[in-house]
Amino acid sequence: EAGVVQSPRYKIIEKKQPVAFWCNPISGHNTLYWYLQNLGQGPELLIRYENEEAVDDSQLPKDRFSAERLKGVDSTLKIQPAELGDSAVYLCASSLWYQETQYFGPGTRLLVL
Amino acid sequence: SQQGEEDPQALSIQEGENATMNCSYKTSINNLQWYRQNSGRGLVHLILIRSNEREKHSGRLRVTLDTSKKSSSLLITASRAADTASYFCATVGGFGGNQGGKLIFGQGTELSVKP
Numbered sequence: 431e432a433g434v435v436q437s438p439r440y441k442i443i444e445k446k447q448p449v450a451f452w453c454n455p456i457s458g459h460n461t462l463y464w465y466l467q468n469l470g471q472g473p474e475l476l477i478r479y480e481n482e483e484a485v486d487d488s489q490l491p492k493d494r495f496s497a498e499r500l501k502g503v504d505s506t507l508k509i510q511p512a513e514l515g516d517s518a519v520y521l522c523a524s525s526l527w528y529q530e531t532q533y534f535g536p537g538t539r540l541l542v543l
Numbered sequence: 544s545q546q547g548e549e550d551p552q553a554l555s556i557q558e559g560e561n562a563t564m565n566c567s568y569k570t571s572i573n574n575l576q577w578y579r580q581n582s583g584r585g586l587v588h589l590i591l592i593r594s595n596e597r598e599k600h601s602g603r604l605r606v607t608l609d610t611s612k613k614s615s616s617l618l619i620t621a622s623r624a625a626d627t628a629s630y631f632c633a634t635v636g637g638f639g640g641n642q643g644g645k646l647i648f649g650q651g652t653e654l655s656v657k658p
Contacts, residue, residue: 434585463646475645478645486645530576532646536584539583
């Protein structure tokens with residue numbers, strides 16, 4: 431069974447530029463999560479989708495961050511414009527909606543210069 | 544916001560020794576999970592213990608949960624160099640509303656196992 435796929439793995443951009451991350455969850459998983467992980471910290475949830483619906487986006491900074499999950503499968507997380515403080519690892523995870531175990535992708539490491 | 548606090552922040556042991564990591568949390572939970580993260584990689588689920596369970600085993604892993612003290616411990620027996628990683632506890636509140644399935648992570652314990 432293929433795991434959660436994320437791309438790109440690494441991204442370096444200058445501040446004020448836009449950036450987008452892509453995630454393909456495990457086939458059949460209805461729930462998709464985006465997490466932010468700062469260096470030396472545990473991941474923090476940004477947004478959770480149940481199929482196409484964003485059911486928890488309370489931690490998503492909506493002035494610059496946006497996300498979508500078209501057709502309830504792949505998802506894209508966008509930052510526009512990026513700030514220096516956005517440098518972090520962005521993790522995507524998925525689960526069957528009724529399961530509690532989440533399966534994580536390898537993450538995208540973002541560096542904003 | 545992170546609910547869990549882990550102790551110690553870093554642990555260095557020799558191969559073959561046991562490693563114990565502790566996690567404390569603040570609010571009532573549905574279950575508590577432990578994840579491992581190797582350098583530069585995503586998180587891998589290790590074990591889940593429910594609020595009505597006190598102890599659980601999986602291979603060389605033993606997890607305990609004390610809901611009265613709001614704490615959990617992860618024991619790795621007979622450690623190997625390949626166990627070198629960061630270990631995170633994560634709590635899940637009750638399902639329902641928009642809290643269902645929401646994992647709240649601790650800050651992690653960095654384990655180094657020397658050959």
